[in-house]
Amino acid sequence: xxxxxxxxxxxxxxxxxxxxxxxxxxxxxxxxxxxxxxxxxxxxxxxxxxxxxxxxxxxxxxxxxxxxxxxxxxxxxxxxxxxxxxxxxxxxxxxxxxxxxxxxxxxxxxxxxxxxxxxxxxxxxxxxxxxxxxxxxxxxxxxxxxxxxxxxxxxxxxxxxxxxxxxxxxxxxxxxxxxxxxxxxxxxxxxxxxxxxxxxxxxxxxxxxxxxxxxxxxxxxxxxxxxxxxxxxxxxxxxxxxxxxxxxxxxxxxxxx
Numbered sequence: 031x032x033x034x035x036x037x038x039x040x041x042x043x044x045x046x047x048x049x050x051x052x053x054x055x056x057x058x059x060x061x062x063x064x065x066x067x068x069x070x071x072x073x074x075x076x077x078x079x080x081x082x083x084x085x086x087x088x089x090x091x092x093x094x095x096x097x098x099x100x101x102x103x104x105x106x107x108x109x110x111x112x113x114x115x116x117x118x119x120x121x122x123x124x125x126x127x128x129x130x131x132x133x134x135x136x137x138x139x140x141x142x143x144x145x146x147x148x149x150x151x152x153x154x155x156x157x158x159x160x161x162x163x164x165x166x167x168x169x170x171x172x173x174x175x176x177x178x179x180x181x182x183x184x185x186x187x188x189x190x191x192x193x194x195x196x197x198x199x200x201x202x203x204x205x206x207x208x209x210x211x212x213x214x215x216x217x218x219x220x221x222x223x224x225x226x227x228x229x230x231x232x233x234x235x236x237x238x239x240x241x242x243x244x245x246x247x248x249x250x251x252x253x254x255x256x257x258x259x260x261x262x263x264x265x266x267x268x269x270x271x272x273x274x275x276x277x278x279x280x281x282x283x284x285x286x287x
Contacts, residue, residue: 034096040069046186077149086112093117124252132241140212147217173202203233
């Protein structure tokens with residue numbers, strides 16, 4: 031199977047992360063899986079809804095391209111899942127995302143989930159995600175470190191920055207666990223990959239979930255379920271696929287002019 035992995039970073043701005051991400055996921059992939067990594071330029075480097083919208087639009091367009099280019103699945107490797115539902119409705123192939131996959135999988139490891147994001151400006155975005163996925167009773171709280179995406183990327187090449195990320199993560203995690211959270215999710219592929227350097231990481235007994243291999247496995251499973259059993263995403267009202275001319279209008283009018 032061939033999977034398009036859509037990052038919201040790019041090699042030019044985040045070479046340390048990009049190389050580490052490729053190596054990690056290729057090691058985790060099934061032998062028959064080919065991963066093709068694509069980025070966004072300029073990358074999502076500032077924690078704000080307008081940046082999410084810009085990158086999300088590109089993610090939607092690339093989901094259509096992945097369908098047209100006969101990929102087997104499309105994986106949005108961005109925890110905020112920007113453009114997820116639109117991409118799922120626009121693509122003819124399975125569309126899986128990092129945030130949704132992580133939250134759903136975490137439900138199997140504990141009743142109460144805590145999310146720790148990179149920046150407080152992301153908290154409203156994650157709150158909307160939780161409501162959209164119907165997980166308000168499972169995701170109990172969202173805490174934040176104090177990094178923009180561009181800053182936290184430095185931790186892949188700078189040991190002092192890595193120590194700072196770990197310290198801030200622990201500071202935000204401990205009160206969550208003390209309040210009854212069972213599972214901790216770092217909100218983003220960047221912190222997930224960083225913290226995976228510490229095997230079996232737990233904070234006061236609560237496991238820290240690395241959602242990257244989870245999203246990859248869910249993507250591979252979606253392809254397998256489609257190939258073996260004909261299971262497709264529902265095309266009832268939520269994910270009705272528009273006519274081809276509507277997809278072409280979207281692709282050919284990127285700035286709405």
